[in-house]
Amino acid sequence: MTDIWDFLERERAELADFLETLTPEEWEVQSLCSEWKVRDVAGHLCAIGEFRQRWWTFGLALPPGRLVGRLSKSGFRFERFAAEDGRTRGAEPPTAIIAALRELVPRREHPPGMPTVAPLVDILVHNLDIRRPLLKPRPMPAESFALCAPLFTRIGFGSLYFRSRNRIAGLRIVADDVGWSTGDGPEVRGSAEAILLTLANRPVGPNELTGEGADQLRNRLRGSSKLISDD
Structure with a gap:
């Protein structure tokens, strides 16, 4: 039986290693996500580190009170809310983002109501969001x-x-x-x-x-x- 978590661990570790190689200028490059730079995509991938079953809403790890407050500030437009959440996480220093991603390597959690493979999908796609604009491809696993x-x-x-x-x-x-x-x-x-x-x-x-x-x-x-x- 295929262990999805083993593949997820490899992807997280590989991405953390890759992020270690980036220059300060490369962290500021626009990603394939229109609202996010490379640093914001990387920050978004650390969101599951705040995972709590009762807090995970719309794929974002937030307590209910904070969720309502931040949704209100975004005019209750989810796409704007998600984009801002990524930028908030991406504002952390690169060293902190990399450390948070490394802490996630052994974690085996996924948002409730979503397939177990969802975090693997997330990091596989976002890896491309980061690498393509940097012109730093890798073989697709x-x-x-x-x-x-x-x-x-x-x-x-x-x-x-x-x-x-x-x-x-x-x-x-x-x-x-x-x-x-x-x-x-x-x-x-x-x-x-x-x-x-x-x-x-x-x-x-x-x-x-x-x-x-x-x-x-x-x-x-x-x-x-x-x-x-x-x-």
Whole structure:
């Protein structure tokens, strides 16, 4: 039986090690998340460190009183609230963020009502949010990808942001470098990284998706800003 927690531990440790290598300037680079710099994404990934079953609401670890207060300040708009939460956590010194992430390595908790694999999905996608703008890729961990990708296709994980099930409906999606595929219809091929980014509604280069259904999938992405140059 696959132990999701072992993969999560590896991802957290690997990301903490990678963050240790960044310069002060790289911590300030804009991530793939429009509201967050690299430091804010890293800070967001430490949120589960405040986990308490009765406090976890909408994927954010906050006591009920603080939740209502901060939602009120954001005009009860969840996306604005989540963005501000990430910026608040990202304002900590890089050394503190890295230390908090390392403390999480052995933790085995996930938000109530969400699949056990959810924290692994979160860190796998956010790792790309950090690495891509820095032009510092890594090989996609095939086993972690195989655990995470089906969550987007079966239950529409994070549908508030991703809406991945609708995007890939009627298409066959193939991650050709890890031997993973899903769906039926015109084929869309790409690397596991490009496929995961697409499922998570992140930008991909115009030549990263190929196949008969590639143009159709591109047209379903939310706006032309979701496509970036391969240059």
